[in-house]
Amino acid sequence: MSVPLRTARGVLGLLLVAWFALPLLPLLLWASSATWSGPSPLPQEWGLRGFTAALGDGAVEASLRSLAVGIVVAALATPAGAMAARALRLGTVRRPRLVAAVLLAPVALPPFAVVMGIDVVLLRLHVPAATGVVLVLTVAALPYTTYLMRAAYVAYDFDYEDEARTLGASRRTVWWHVRLPLLAPGLAAATFLAFLVGWSDYIVTLLIGGGRMVTLPILLASTAAGPGNEPTVAALSLAALAPPTVTLLLAALLRRQLSPTRSADPAPPTPPVSGVPVPQGAA
Amino acid sequence: MSARLDLRDLSRDYGGSAAPALSDLDLTVPAGSCVAVVGPSGSGKTTVLRLTSGLDRPDSGDVLLDGRSVLGVAPEERGMAMVFQRPLLFPHRNVLDNVAFSARVRGASRRRARAEAADYLSLVHLSELAGRQAWELSGGQAQRVALARALAARPRVLLLDEPFSALDAPLVEEMHDLVRQVREALSPTIVLVTHDHVEATALADEAAVLSVGRLVQHDPVDRLYTRPASLVVARQMGGRNEIMGTVRGHHHDSVLGSLRLPVDVRPPPGPGVLVFRHEAVQVTDPDDRTADAVGAVREVRPSGPRRLVIIEVPGASAVEARAVVYAETAPGHRVGVGERVGLHLSPHAFTVVPPEPSAASTYAEPTSIPARDGGRRRGAGGQRPAVSSGHHREGKEPA
Numbered sequence: 140m141s142v143p144l145r146t147a148r149g150v151l152g153l154l155l156v157a158w159f160a161l162p163l164l165p166l167l168l169w170a171s172s173a174t175w176s177g178p179s180p181l182p183q184e185w186g187l188r189g190f191t192a193a194l195g196d197g198a199v200e201a202s203l204r205s206l207a208v209g210i211v212v213a214a215l216a217t218p219a220g221a222m223a224a225r226a227l228r229l230g231t232v233r234r235p236r237l238v239a240a241v242l243l244a245p246v247a248l249p250p251f252a253v254v255m256g257i258d259v260v261l262l263r264l265h266v267p268a269a270t271g272v273v274l275v276l277t278v279a280a281l282p283y284t285t286y287l288m289r290a291a292y293v294a295y296d297f298d299y300e301d302e303a304r305t306l307g308a309s310r311r312t313v314w315w316h317v318r319l320p321l322l323a324p325g326l327a328a329a330t331f332l333a334f335l336v337g338w339s340d341y342i343v344t345l346l347i348g349g350g351r352m353v354t355l356p357i358l359l360a361s362t363a364a365g366p367g368n369e370p371t372v373a374a375l376s377l378a379a380l381a382p383p384t385v386t387l388l389l390a391a392l393l394r395r396q397l398s399p400t401r402s403a404d405p406a407p408p409t410p411p412v413s414g415v416p417v418p419q420g421a422a
Numbered sequence: 423m424s425a426r427l428d429l430r431d432l433s434r435d436y437g438g439s440a441a442p443a444l445s446d447l448d449l450t451v452p453a454g455s456c457v458a459v460v461g462p463s464g465s466g467k468t469t470v471l472r473l474t475s476g477l478d479r480p481d482s483g484d485v486l487l488d489g490r491s492v493l494g495v496a497p498e499e500r501g502m503a504m505v506f507q508r509p510l511l512f513p514h515r516n517v518l519d520n521v522a523f524s525a526r527v528r529g530a531s532r533r534r535a536r537a538e539a540a541d542y543l544s545l546v547h548l549s550e551l552a553g554r555q556a557w558e559l560s561g562g563q564a565q566r567v568a569l570a571r572a573l574a575a576r577p578r579v580l581l582l583d584e585p586f587s588a589l590d591a592p593l594v595e596e597m598h599d600l601v602r603q604v605r606e607a608l609s610p611t612i613v614l615v616t617h618d619h620v621e622a623t624a625l626a627d628e629a630a631v632l633s634v635g636r637l638v639q640h641d642p643v644d645r646l647y648t649r650p651a652s653l654v655v656a657r658q659m660g661g662r663n664e665i666m667g668t669v670r671g672h673h674h675d676s677v678l679g680s681l682r683l684p685v686d687v688r689p690p691p692g693p694g695v696l697v698f699r700h701e702a703v704q705v706t707d708p709d710d711r712t713a714d715a716v717g718a719v720r721e722v723r724p725s726g727p728r729r730l731v732i733i734e735v736p737g738a739s740a741v742e743a744r745a746v747v748y749a750e751t752a753p754g755h756r757v758g759v760g761e762r763v764g765l766h767l768s769p770h771a772f773t774v775v776p777p778e779p780s781a782a783s784t785y786a787e788p789t790s791i792p793a794r795d796g797g798r799r800r801g802a803g804g805q806r807p808a809v810s811s812g813h814h815r816e817g818k819e820p821a
Contacts, residue, residue: 296510298506298508298510299510299512301477301497301504301506302504302506302510303512303523303527304475304476304477304496304497304498305475305477305497305498305500305502305503305504305572305575305577305581306498306503306523306524306527306571306572306575307498307499307524307527307528307575308498308523308527309496309498309527312498312527316523316526316527317512320512320514321512321513321514323514
């Protein structure tokens with residue numbers, strides 16, 4: 140690669156990092172400020188007032204609630220998406236294009252309109268708010284999990300399963316020892332996205348939960364609505380950002396450790412075939 | 423380790439095509455022997471292995487191991503390990519753990535499974551690669567590991583599904599050596615699926631030729647070369663020479679003359695196709711009085727150190743069709759296109775098979791060909807049939 144091209148790539152990379160990192164800078168400054176009034180470029184007084192206020196407003200309970208919603212949504216939407224993707228991949232469903240379109244519909248439809256309609260149905264059926272929120276969010280997460288698992292299944296070779304069966308593995312063993320490990324990267328990505336749908340949702344939780352189910356985004360929005368709460372809002376925003384960011388970093392580190400990169404040194408040459416040692420008990 | 427395998431009237435129809443994938447297959451593989459299932463793509467070879475291994479269920483028929491039906495037995499309990507065309511090494515396990523897979527899933531401790539796996543890796547001469555990841559291996563090494571993994575499952579029948587077809591020629595020979603040595607050491611019962619008759623010759627005791635889901639001949643491999651039962655078998659085994667003619671008594675009359683058939687070849691009288699190997703045709707001087715026929719070289723195709731020579735032997739008259747004979751010349755023997763050559767045909771290599779229905783219906787029988795042993799047909803002069811229709815196949819490899 141030529142030097143100018145390398146320089147251009149470096150500059151572009153820095154710009155991209157700045158694009159993502161810059162919005163976080165005001166958040167960090169606000170969260171760690173005790174007093175900050177304009178036109179000063181930096182806080183006049185540093186402190187953790189925002190975090191203290193957030194804790195006092197119930198940030199821990201709201202975070203735990205969001206965590207629970209994210210985990211349950213991921214736990215429901217990931218296997219459902221995986222099963223749908225497998226059926227679509229194997230062609231075991233009738234009208235696969237229609238099914239795929241229906242599964243992807245929640246992304247295309249305006250969530251506000253859909254949720255308003257579903258809210259009425261759930262109320263009439265006396266479905267508890269938390270259950271309703273989780274159910275609707277699971278449907279909202281399905282397009283993502285299905286899409287990701289479809290991609291994973293396209294790259295997945297079912298012959299591995301046949302091979303494992305003839306080597307003595309039962310269906311269950313194949314599931315645990317072959318399918319799950321081979322689909323793990325796709326499953327991890329699908330789980331992560333489904334978790335994010337639950338973790339960061341605002342509209343569904345607000346409408347179906349009726350304002351009584353206070354998750355982190357609900358708390359964040361209500362705090363942001365009041366004047367003078369910037370440090371608290373910043374602290375809550377950072378709390379909302381932390382789990383996905385940490386998960387992503389951990390996943391990247393793990394992938395780097397496990398990535399199937401070819402070793403630099405080639406495999407040693409195969410020795411010529413000569414006498415065959417007989418394994419014990421094989422003959 | 424080895425067991426006798428019997429396939430009885432196996433049929434499987436997946437629908438969607440005119441012919442079933444497999445129809446009424448009867449095949450016996452004696453314990454410790456290797457039977458090759460040979461056929462072109464779509465002939466049902468892989469279906470045989472899938473039905474045998476239990477990965478698929480037949481519509482009818484039975485699979486017997488040592489005389490006991492295993493039709494209701496799950497694939498993992500049939501004791502049949504399969505090696506596919508691709509090695510299919512589990513990418514999340516290293517080489518040793520791939521070979522240890524079978525023992526592990528059957529409940530052996532990791533330590534014991536790895537110790538056993540090391541023995542089988544040693545069997546395929548890859549002990550030093552035990553710690554490598556699957557993706558670090560070359561194609562040949564990966565297929566050796568796949569073979570070791572299958573053997574480590576201690577199968578009663580080893581199923582090989584074109585396992586070496588993706589490898590380079592030198593590697594294929596190496597793998598053939600390895601399989602021969604494994605056979606010598608462990609005597610496994612092997613069903614080898616291949617489209618390559620040379621591979622069948624190299625590894626198998628017998629071969630079963632499949633065509634459109636039907637078994638068309640099952641014999642020792644040598645016999646399939648010298649005594650194919652049909653044109654389909656002859657072509658599948660790489661045969662090229664097909665001379666349309668008529669069987670009269672113990673002779674085959676055609677453009678090549680009236681050729682005496684070997685004593686064990688007794689076709690019914692009437693239209694028949696004389697089939698003989700191109701390796702059994704010797705190209706000689708056109709003035710050689712002992713030559714069985716004389717013709718002109720139409721094409722020469724180099725084939726390694728040898729050459730495949732395509733020779734046209736003309737009919738007796740302008741209206742009589744010609745015969746096309748394929749011959750293989752020894753290294754260093756050069757002939758040019760257009761050159762006249764004589765042909766020595768080995769009578770023991772002759773056999774006669776039924777013509778294709780379309781050829782039989784349009785074939786006009788030659789008349790008044792004097793019978794002679796070995797026959798002789800010359801490009802000009804000599805005795806000729808009054809009417810003859812030569813039938814030949816262009817020199818394409820079987821599909």
